[in-house]
Amino acid sequence: MKDPLLNHKHQQLREEVREFAEREIQPRAAELDEKSIFSTELTGQMFDMGLLRINLSEKYGGMGLDTLSYIIAVEELARVDGSQAATVAAHNSLGIAPIANYGTEAQKEHFLPMLTTGKKLWAFGLTEPNAGSDSNNTETTATPEDGKWVINGGKIYITNISSVMSGGITVQAVTGERSSGMKELSVILVDRDTPGYKTEIIQSKMMWRGADTGRVSFTNVKVPQENLLGGRGMGSKIMLATLDGGRLSIAAMGLGLAQGAYEMAMQYATDRVQFRKPIRSFQINSFKLADMATKIELARNLLYKACWLKDQKLPFGKEAAMAKLYTSEMAREVVNQSLQIHGAHGLMKENPIERFYRDQRILEIGEGTSEILRLVIARHLGIR
Ligand SMILES: Cc1cc2nc3c(=O)[nH]c(=O)nc-3n(C[C@H](O)[C@H](O)[C@H](O)COP(=O)(O)OP(=O)(O)OC[C@H]3O[C@@H](n4cnc5c(N)ncnc54)[C@H](O)[C@@H]3O)c2cc1C
Numbered sequence: 001m002k003d004p005l006l007n008h009k010h011q012q013l014r015e016e017v018r019e020f021a022e023r024e025i026q027p028r029a030a031e032l033d034e035k036s037i038f039s040t041e042l043t044g045q046m047f048d049m050g051l052l053r054i055n056l057s058e059k060y061g062g063m064g065l066d067t068l069s070y071i072i073a074v075e076e077l078a079r080v081d082g083s084q085a086a087t088v089a090a091h092n093s094l095g096i097a098p099i100a101n102y103g104t105e106a107q108k109e110h111f112l113p114m115l116t117t118g119k120k121l122w123a124f125g126l127t128e129p130n131a132g133s134d135s136n137n138t139e140t141t142a143t144p145e146d147g148k149w150v151i152n153g154g155k156i157y158i159t160n161i162s163s164v165m166s167g168g169i170t171v172q173a174v175t176g177e178r179s180s181g182m183k184e185l186s187v188i189l190v191d192r193d194t195p196g197y198k199t200e201i202i203q204s205k206m207m208w209r210g211a212d213t214g215r216v217s218f219t220n221v222k223v224p225q226e227n228l229l230g231g232r233g234m235g236s237k238i239m240l241a242t243l244d245g246g247r248l249s250i251a252a253m254g255l256g257l258a259q260g261a262y263e264m265a266m267q268y269a270t271d272r273v274q275f276r277k278p279i280r281s282f283q284i285n286s287f288k289l290a291d292m293a294t295k296i297e298l299a300r301n302l303l304y305k306a307c308w309l310k311d312q313k314l315p316f317g318k319e320a321a322m323a324k325l326y327t328s329e330m331a332r333e334v335v336n337q338s339l340q341i342h343g344a345h346g347l348m349k350e351n352p353i354e355r356f357y358r359d360q361r362i363l364e365i366g367e368g369t370s371e372i373l374r375l376v377i378a379r380h381l382g383i384r
Pocket of ligand 1: 125126158365
């Protein structure tokens with residue numbers, strides 16, 4: 001698939017990632033999903049390809065590619081398997097980005113080599129049992145003591161936290177109280193080898209069963225005060241700005257998933273004969289395919305524009321929220337129609353569309369639910 005708006009390097013990257021995904025991931029995706037296995041081997045291969053440092057500057061060991069390149073890579077992974085796309089998206093957008101964007105030189109030099117050539121994944125710790133959409137309700141605390149932060153509490157539903165490849169986490173914690181009475185929230189980098197740091201995998205998931213999702217708890221975890229990211233009290237600012245970037249990658253997952261579901265529908269509707277005709281020749285099915293292709297094209301244009309804005313260093317938060325909202329809901333419609341075209345065959349585990357149908361569902365919840373995204377967009381429109 002050639003896109004006339006992409007340059008040669010983008011096209012080449014798309015072809016490379018597609019070839020890798022079809023050769024290495026596609027044959028294993030069903031088994032990893034069925035057995036709920038996070039593959040260190042595939043993750044290692046994705047590290048080797050540069051996909052887990054794609055958007056980071058070369059100065060810090062990254063590939064130095066633009067946002068669009070990163071998004072194309074995630075799109076191509078999600079076209080085949082949402083789990084591998086999730087591992088890559090979470091590490092780049094939520095793991096590396098806040099350190100690259102807000103870290104001091106010393107923090108970048110200490111942490112980024114581990115997350116690039118060191119092949120360790122880094123997690124993003126915002127969500128807690130009582131702080132989901134309402135992330136200002138964070139209960140994890142970090143108290144300054146003898147030149148250290150002493151952290152107590154825990155995070156839940158965290159991507160890339162519990163496998164052997166996880167290196168640690170960026171944590172939002174309460175570090176005090178503002179004069180307004182509101183919690184003072186700050187962000188701290190925590191290495192997994194610190195005593196009192198404990199993780200646990202969450203196995204029984206509906207979707208992304210080949211990705212690592214888990215819980216982490218902190219019991220008197222002591223990290224140096226220099227591990228504070230940005231300034232004290234900058235927690236919400238850093239975490240919410242990080243989510244703006246993250247939403248582009250969730251949108252890319254929706255786009256790739258929809259593209260894969262559409263291609264499966266087209267193939268099945270061509271091969272399946274009923275009433276002596278391929279089912280795609282029934283007008284209702286051809287219109288479904290036409291609607292899918294149109295919605296995918298629209299989503300791609302919206303997402304690529306948001307990437308372009310980010311690369312131009314222009315504000316992109318509104319467009320990222322729109323792209324994430326539209327693409328995740330579009331992916332639901334496309335995967336649903338694709339499954340319908342597959343008939344009973346689409347409901348069977350042996351058919352990847354069944355996995356795609358489950359993997360889509362997280363996209364309307366993670367990194368801002370559709371309800372919260374509508375709030376975010378309304379605020380960008382000046383509605384309070
Ligand atoms: C597989 C997976 C991976 C994840 N990875 C990470 C990660 O790496 N790091 C991380 O920090 N988190 C992660 N999350 C958590 C995810 O970001 C949260 O689930 C999400 O932010 C929503 O929070 P919640 O589930 O607590 O829902 P809640 O906030 O409890 O919302 C429940 C419902 O209420 C609605 N609602 C809430 N507030 C409002 C409101 N003001 N107006 C209207 N409706 C509202 C929501 O839209 C939703 O429909 C992950 C989750 C999953 C499932």
